Amino acid sequence: MPKNTFRLQVEEMIEKQDALGLLKKAGEMHGHLCNYLAYGVMAGLYGIRKLGVNNTGMEEIIAVVETNNCFADGVQMVTGCTLGNNALIYRDYGKTGVTLSTRDGRAVRLVLKPEFDDTREKEYPEAYALFNRLVARREQGAPEDYGKMMRLFAEMSVAELGVPAEKMFVISEKTAALPAYAPIFETVKCQSCGENVMKTRSVKKDDGVYCIPCAQEEYYELNGGGIVRRS
Numbered sequence: 001m002p003k004n005t006f007r008l009q010v011e012e013m014i015e016k017q018d019a020l021g022l023l024k025k026a027g028e029m030h031g032h033l034c035n036y037l038a039y040g041v042m043a044g045l046y047g048i049r050k051l052g053v054n055n056t057g058m059e060e061i062i063a064v065v066e067t068n069n070c071f072a073d074g075v076q077m078v079t080g081c082t083l084g085n086n087a088l089i090y091r092d093y094g095k096t097g098v099t100l101s102t103r104d105g106r107a108v109r110l111v112l113k114p115e116f117d118d119t120r121e122k123e124y125p126e127a128y129a130l131f132n133r134l135v136a137r138r139e140q141g142a143p144e145d146y147g148k149m150m151r152l153f154a155e156m157s158v159a160e161l162g163v164p165a166e167k168m169f170v171i172s173e174k175t176a177a178l179p180a181y182a183p184i185f186e187t188v189k190c191q192s193c194g195e196n197v198m199k200t201r202s203v204k205k206d207d208g209v210y211c212i213p214c215a216q217e218e219y220y221e222l223n224g225g226g227i228v229r230r231s
């Protein structure tokens with residue numbers, strides 16, 4: 001399978017341990033530069049180098065992320081394990097951690113060290129004060145406040161790349177049984193809206209097959225609050 005240029009560039013940066021280049025690339029996808037994005041980049045970079053495997057998006061590497069904050073985007077960009085290529089598994093633990101595994105069962109888990117995580121606000125008081133005001137409490141701020149906050153977090157993200165991985169993460173090497181390759185499911189048609197739907201997500205009723213919304217069934221949604229049940 002031919003490799004795309006984007007992935008080749010990423011692999012070259014991994015090879016050269018170009019964390020800043022990777023962070024900038026991650027920022028293009030993520031929309032901004034922030035410290036948790038940088039932690040995801042660092043975790044991905046460390047893990048990929050440790051396991052020594054390249055990823056073509058065919059599930060050679062599986063990433064199990066334990067959070068859906070900015071960290072997860074850094075991991076996705078560097079590892080190439082994404083939601084769409086089934087190599088990203090989301091476990092709703094609410095921890096800034098990731099386990100990378102290869103097909104031969106080698107795995108490495110990195111989780112943010114509490115003593116590192118807990119001291120960020122003290123080390124970057126100005127950025128966090130703005131964050132708490134404008135994002136956490138959703139207080140109205142002047143446009144220049146937002147600009148300043150974004151700039152401070154971008155600067156912070158770059159500075160954090162200089163922290164050694166061992167100081168940032170609890171790192172454990174382990175063996176992991178990888179999940180089977182993602183199965184390919186049959187497609188069926190909802191008899192109400194006519195849209196195609198994966199058979200495993202279709203709802204069988206006495207008079208035929210429906211999709212979840214037409215059948216008004218409950219479902220799970222991954223949103224800012226984690227995985228939640230909706231109906």
Ligand SMILES: [Zn+2]
Nearest residue numbers: 033034037070
């Ligand atoms: Zn972010």
Ligand SMILES: [Zn+2]
Nearest residue numbers: 190193211214
């Ligand atoms: Zn339908």
